[in-house]
Amino acid sequence: MLVLFCWVIAIPPFVALMIFSLETLLGATPLKAKSYPGAMPTTRILIPAHNEAGTIETTLARLTSIVADDVRLLVVADNCSDLTAKIVRQAGHEVIERFDSDNRGKGFALAFGIDHLRPNPPACVIIFDADCESDAASIAALAKASVAGNRVVQASYILQPDLAASPKVQISNFAFWIKNVVRQRGGHRLGSAAVLVGTGMAFPWNVIANAPLATSEIVEDLALSVHLTRSGHPPTYVQHALVKSVAATEQATLDQRTRWETGFLAIARSFGFRALWEGIATGNRKLFQLGLHLLVPPLALLLMLSLTITVAVGVGASITGQWGAFIALGLALAVAMAAVLINWMIAGRSWLGVQALLSLPLYLLWKIPVYLGIVKREEVVWKRTERASNLLEDRAE
Template identity: 25%
Template structure:
């Protein structure tokens, strides 16, 4: 069995060394490591070569990460057997040393077509970075509660069977699924979300074992976070529109519906609170709602306790995370409005 790692990178000279070091520290090391230097204007390619990686430079790529990966995969997969494996990892991510070994072990189950990573946020970023780390921690708990099903084959780190990638491309060529004529969809803002649905549509399971965890960057500013989440959310909605209602997508539709219900409920709550205080005034503490709030506080603090005392203290007052949730709900509403009005989506580098 051959295992090849593909690292799409755009101007990642400050992070590529740590990313490659993480691969070299794997208990099961890839046979080849290929850095896909896409439209780089810095020293990413030179540093990658110095660190011992192969470098592939896409030709006239205008299709962002998906286009770069498709160009790199075309000659690569042609030389691989169906049982060989392809690891796709972002250049701003560091895998834990057992990641590859754990993913390869999960691939021993023939029903598994791909393995996705469980991502945690890197240190730093101040209050905004801490809120993102808390969000990622709860996302990891959600995956565990769902028997380690990979909700999304995240670009931060995912392992594919070469044969499954061939089947994805064949399905696109045959019109079974959309997205162009290659491995990754060129029609999606979130190619990782789309390829998850493609693999599942072909009848394979996607999993995220506990040992397949990694550390990725957090957005350092509200502006960057807004653009990142807008791309994720708009892409997720567009993928559901393109795939339609199927046995694979119905759970994803359910998630989006619940996001909509949450946004509506939050808006109605704020409206009710303002009207109640304005027309009725403060009526004192309610024992019932105080108990509900305490239960909520306990849940929020317990789910982030592994991040340490700072995360626990930040979860206690609720207000910072409530504002963060308002931000996320605003992203959802904006994405939904843009989709309904058919506004053109613009990719913004983060």
């Protein structure tokens, strides 16, 4: 009976580790660059902004070179109590204001912006966070790929490397890169749907016009990924379109990761196995593969659970003398950690220094309160992330 129990508890992390390892090993090297010829389609860059007076001016300045006759900005000043809307107007860009204290969050702001565009819709809508930056070539690649293929497209979204940041922030930024770039590349090579990450997302109008945006989900991008893949519009990853932002402060990093991981696990519980079943029943391979992706917890939680269960299985094996489950799980864990190390050696050192890498055990301890809160079902709500670049006091009226 104890042998059976060891196998039962070893199988879930074994499966998750193998999926993670396959994605990260296949994603260790860049994808082949693609060109997107043809004229630039009419494009609106839709920017939801909540009290972004401290950063929106810089964001707009960086986007100035991108704006042209066919590419314009629309900022949704959502429940703002600062000068966000005024700053956007002074910069010469279109801004609409939304005030609804009962329906708060990015999804409602996006739906408000799309409704504003309906009378004169563009060919493409690119969703862009107010604290991000990009370049004209990336925006053109997103818009052309989206309209030409009538598909949803996700850019590479990274945090700017900062080896002067604390080890906790460096490790979190590295995990962010693994999630948003490495695993996306691996999934692309497997023929999987891309996972939307909230910014740098391009939509053809016929898709975004009917998308269920007005939601209070704290990871509305992941929920939208599931919906689009189920409805026959699986997102595609375009690696060479780049969007980046400044890393958050240490406390903001913890808050941000708490929100994202709580939301991810909620979506995974609701749609993970359902996506697997529906993918099999309908022959939707991309939906099935997305279900597999949802079975893999965030990296820190995956390592923490795998290590804990490996120790537990090892204790059981020492009692029964049956080491099969322990060896299988131990090998899967070793492969996963080797995959992470390979990616770190290839390109990850830009985000994670050697000393910070050695602090990984302390980082896992730092995350324990996050996971205890998830177990206790503590409520997590959306709020603007404080980044190192916007710690200056917001300007007042």
